Amino acid sequence: TKKNEKHCWRKVILRHHFCIICICAFVYSFSAVPGPCDPEDLIDGIIFAASYLGSTHLLSERTPTKSARMQQAQEAMSRVRAAQKQAKNRKKSPDGEAPSTVEVDLFMSTQRIKVLNADTQESIMDLPLRTISYIADIGNMVVLMARGKMVRSRSAQDQLDRTAEHHTTMSHDDRRLYRMICHVFESEDAQLIAQSIGQSFSVAYQEFLRANGIDPDDLSQREYSDLLNTQDMYNDDLIHFSKSENCRDVYIEKQKGEILGVVIVESGWGSILPTVIIASMMHAGPAEKSGRLNIGDQIMTINGTSLVGLPLNTCQSIIKGLKSQSRIKMNIVRCPPVTMVLIRRPDLRYQLGFSVQNGIICSLMRGGIAERGGVRVGHRIIEINSQSVVATPHEKIVQILSNAMGEIHMKTMPAAMYRLLTAQEQPVYI
Template structure:
């Protein structure tokens, strides 16, 4: 039996943007030319990206039954589609539970039709981009899953179970779906879509999907200008391990003088008069930041708050780790109160970043789109330097880039080596402060 880890795509794809999707997909064609991934070594001759990628040697050996080039184009296996079912599962179940889930899916599908179960002949299409199930007779698409959405697969004899995960909608009732074996109450549950197939090539199918992940990873590196043969994971890890986390937050949050408990007075029925934004994925304490205050509102009248302050709790309710909408709802709920207790950390609106890049061959590990950091490589030198997703780059090495073209920002970052100093702020705050957006006070 072959099982692909549930987090395989995150591990292979490297990049996350802090949203539910979790990944900035380097394998799809970019939507805009203005988005640049700073994840590869730089050629000082300014060779276009397409030429650099084309000059790379053939694929580094990827173990598996298929030729890597075939997986890029896509391969097809003949199979019988038995049916699909849905399970609820924890995010990271154990291998034993995964096997139980696969067996449960097979049991449900086989028992749903009883002895009169019908088989549908299908073509199972596997590539580095997606997995599709086509009706063998009509070639109509029955199922279509992007490869990154596949949680794991299992082959049991001549049976293949393909599982894809998606989060349960807020309004969905779990009563309509049976809970998977081994699931624990109180833990967040995910809906697993389980497709069951029968094929003499069951093991080969599972191995091919596993190989597709590996080839997709190499394609990701090549698309971002990284020669898989030039930079070993160990070499990059050694550099990471020698660097300490640089983040002003760590020092700033440890200083008791910056941590304050405030009491604000307001009239009943009066809004607090603030705009809050997310601190950004990568911040040491994910919470909301005060981005604007209404003139004459309770927050502004108090004289105790400043733009950039991070709100830790309100009336004893912690905001750390909560979604922005939830934090906004808590603030809106203060309307009928006359006193509000806030725990804040006084912070400047601008975040200081220090990236240490010893050589151009080491990727910076983040992507920029129109001056905004849109993705960040986990555990990379940028994350260690304090880079945050959703922040607008204000300054690079002492030079303002507020009015600088996208291409020049990318060039400045790509060609930088040694210590790279940046100043950033949440993009939403930047738009408010520069009058690009009208504040909606709560």
């Protein structure tokens, strides 16, 4: 039957210009890419039959855990099902209008995921593969989660007004949140769909290598490991932390009931000691008036409490709790706001091991040459080999990094600090 035919994979003679944002670390041959599909089919594109149930928006932290992602997927399913139930009730009234389930063809390739009306073949949505951040299959349901823009759930003034009320915890609304668009589908092939999308990412990376004249089979895991064994760890922190003059105790005097007057951000995943950095200081506030703190300083302890390894919101809560005190002792490491990175890449066959989205480092392979060079997740790239990339388009940054060899020098800083320094965001002092 026509419906059963829709559940068969159909090859589509449709190819697109290939572009990928990741500069990943490991390489596989097509035969080593796990998944249910023939890689060549994924390049051309395959189709699954499905029913489109609806979409919803969720607010999410930038890097939620896998369990949090699954909870978000379940929440999206619940919302869409509730909307369908309300739609059925509205249809009972003469003027009731509500969207119904739509039979669709779910087209996927190494570049994009398209949702086509099964009857008319009109495009309902077109999602570049790189925008998909999570895929969940739950029973016969599939949830595609696509990244959106950062939002603020509360105004900066609201957050300032509430600093005196919450000292030990930070509510979900106080965190920097990102909008996630969740698309919910139903299909007998739900698990295959999820596995095929995951396989598409791996095949897409191999196509990227070939497009740049690199044969994935030329570089083995052993060769990459041998390269790592010849490289020393380079990180600006090693220099600063080894010098006693950069580590100091600082005492801040302030009035009881007065905030410290700082903005802190994470040092970034990949730093030697994960802690928080002073990103901004309130004009004429206690921190600035002391003359003992600078932008870029890393805070090790406050009144004897270590901040090393603590989540950002916990560190913020500790600082908020200082409002009732008149004298604060801080142990800091004096560091410049800009991090110096040095990646040693002898040949283009050796991939860098991190990914970039609009100039911001969004993932890092543990133990790769990028981590050894001082690359940190959450940092914005300011310069590459003395060339400013602040206003450089994303595709150009990827091209520069992909073709860079030898010693690659970069300057980076926490993206949140960069937005504050360039007045893209208003500071919320604590």
